[in-house]
Amino acid sequence: MTTRKKYTRKFKDEAVELFLASDLPITQVATKVGVKAGTLGNWIKRYREANPEKFDTGEQESVSFAEHQKVVAENAKLKQEIEFLGKVSLDSNRQGNTSGFRVVRSCWASSGVRKLKHFRGRVLSS
Missing domain, CATH: 1.10.10 (Arc Repressor Mutant, subunit A)
Structure with missing residues (x-):
């Protein structure tokens, strides 16, 4: 012990x-x-x-109610913008925030190199 x-x-x-x-x-x-x-x-x-007197930095700064409300409103606006941008991003590529390069179907060329046949649902070559 x-x-x-x-x-x-x-x-x-x-x-x-x-x-x-x-x-x-x-x-x-x-x-x-x-x-x-x-x-x-x-x-x-x-x-x-x-020893609180050694750490007392004086008066704490107070913020006016109007200034507080202004910051709260700005915060709400920014949250709405973020939400909107997230929805726009989802709608634009129908896949969410994923990479635009998505191989749905590919083929082998005569040289042995894979060619991209589809890009975001569109046929690039037949």
Whole structure:
């Protein structure tokens, strides 16, 4: 049975401050400190909860209702355009979004090269 390691508050705070001061990912800082990334992540979470003043960036930007409605309307319009383009694509080739080159029937030429006889339902040669 393994024993659980206990870390001092000072060690935890220094590890968190090392992470916050560097631009390194949690995994690299955790390796340097000698703990698992999940453990360091938990320490960072608790540190932020205990010290919210260090992470308070001031007022959050609020968006006016009119601007919000404008973005919602634009989003709805773009969704309609995407839906329309999907339907047009399905109707244009009757196959959905598949490649236009579809060999329905082919034949062997005298040179041994396959010739395309049909393209999108149209006979190219007889």
